[in-house]
Amino acid sequence: MPVKGSLKYWWSMENNKPITIENKSLYKTLIRVALPIALQSLIASSLSLVDNLMVGSLGEVELAAVGLSSQFFFVHWGVMFGFVSGSAAFMAQYWGRQDLKSMRRVTGFAVVLCFGISMLFFIPAMFFPHYVLRIFTDIPEAVELGQHYLRTAAICFLTLSVTIPFTAVLRTTQQTALPMKISMVVFSTNTFLNYLFIFGSFGAPKLGVTGAALATALSRVLELILVLYVVFGKKNLVAGRLNEFFGWHRPMVAKIMVTAVPVMINEAMWSLGMAAYNAAYGRMGITEFAAIQASNTLNTLFILAIFSLGDALLILVGQRIGMGQMDYAYALAKRLLRIGILVGIASGTLLILSSQLIVRLFNFTPQGQMYAFLIISVYGLFMPVKIYSGLNIVGTMRCGGDTRFAMFIEVGSVWLIGVPLVFLGALYLHLPIYFVVLMAQTEEVIKVIICHKRFRSKKWLNNLVHDI
Structure with a gap:
């Protein structure tokens, strides 16, 4: 229970003794680990907003075209994030044991598998x-x-x-400032190149939508160069001999696959679900989809920054699990979830208050502005609910290897509840776009109830690396 002072106590049922979490130490750790991730996400989202404003200034059709094209990249990102997020649980627990060689093997395996999957997206896109x-x-x-x-x-x-x-392994080793600095350079470059190629500034060709794509491609190549330089050129602790990244053994690969593949399926099916939402929205009209694109960009500005707490939860709680401190891990996760709810309430309020000002920056018709404002209001109201369930799925369940249950929650809520409701409202009932978005939030309400029960059961707490 709470006591006066800078400490917080949680009672351990297993050892029948209190667990102490020092507030000051926790907040310092969160600032060191979560704040750079949040800033990185905020930079990426802010510059994505600027990019959308640039493309949006060309017209609603151009903004809708980029938004629809981005759906394929969004699905790819979900698959990559899913597998790497599942692998990050092993990275965090190996880091907790200071087993750097095994941590590098997990990283190398993730790179090879992700590259193979990426080819399945590259070929049809090209x-x-x-x-x-x-x-x-x-x-x-x-x-x-x-x-x-x-x-x-x-x-x-x-x-x-x-x-x-x-990037995941750098974050796992609590070097979160490095990916943040890389993102600052990369996304600033992307914004400048967008200005250059979209509008034909400084004598560059005026390419419009194609210019936005060219800017993104050049920026991502720069990002790859910088990441490899920081890790291998600067001889980071993550760096090692080549055989350390590719010297896998069967028990490790099997356990990674059992844990990470459900996360990959989870994120892939979730991304496809969001793409299905947009497929329904994209058939409602240009104005409706442009409003969704602008609203999602602004919502993502807040969501990604807040979900840095989920990354911190996975890293910090995962390390404690790897060290065998299960009761401390549960108490720490509970504490971080409470912080997440408070941040979600504050962010949802700020999102609604800032929406009218930002929506006016887009070259929308009055109807498009109204749609965007009402959609953003729905997002703001449901943000605390979304954050709580998201932190459980991305943070607690993944760091403890409870990935199959998380997959069933996420995939089931999206495809059995969200997608049918969106298609029903958009294509059959022909409801206004903002009401269809409100219907979609039903899946978040169901999901948060199930996540809360799972968290309290402690069935998500599993040591993944003790026997491999």
Whole structure:
């Protein structure tokens, strides 16, 4: 129970003694670990917002074309993030044991698998972009513009397959400032190149939507170069001999696959679910989809920054699990979840208050502005609920290897509740876009109830590395 002073106590049922979590130490650790991740996410989201403002200034059709093209990248990101997030549980627990060689093996395995999967996205994006976009919309203008974007930016699939695993291992070893600094350089470069190629500034060709794709591709190549330089050129503690990254053994690979594949399926199916949402929105009209694109960009600005707490939860709690401190891990996770709820309430309020000002920056019709404001209001109201369930799935369940249960929650809530409701509201009942978005939040309410029960059961607490 709480006591006066700077300490917080949680009672250990297993050892029948109190567990002490020092507030000052916890907040210092969160600042060191979570704040750089939050800043990195905030930079990425802010510059993504700037990019969308630049493309949006060309018109609603151009913004919709880029938004629809981005859905394929979004699905790819989900698959990469899923497998790497599942692998990060092993990275965190090996780091807790100071077993750097095993941590490098996990990283190398993640890179190889991610590269292979990325090829499955690169080939259709490069050679069949028209058919890919027809999955998401039946608006001919959006398909025509979007296919040039998709083909030009296709190289990003391959670069991300390397940068995402190495970024994860840098964060796991609490070197979160390094990925943040790289992101500052990369995303600032992306914004400048967008200005250069979208509008034809400083004598560059005026390429419009294709210019936005070219800027993204060049920036992602730069990111790959910087990540490899920071790790290997600067001889970071993550760096090692080549055989340390590829010297896998069967028990390790089997356990990683059992734990990480459900996360990959989870994120892939969730990303496909969000893409299905957008496929429904994309058939409601250009104005409706442009409003969704702008709203999602602004919402992501807050969501990704807050989810840095989920990354910190996975890292900090995962280390305690790797050290065998199960009661402390549970108490720490409980504490971080409470902090997440408070941050979610504050962020949801700020999102709603800032929405009117930011929405006016887009070149929208009055109807488009109204749609965007109402959609953002729905996102803001449900943000604390989304954050709590998200921190459980991305943080607690993954760091303890409870990935199959997390997969069933996420996939089931999206595909059995969210997607049917969105298609029902959008294509059959023909409801306003903001009401369809409200219907989609039903899945978040169901998900948070199940997540809370699972957390309290402690079934997610598992030591993954003690026997390999």
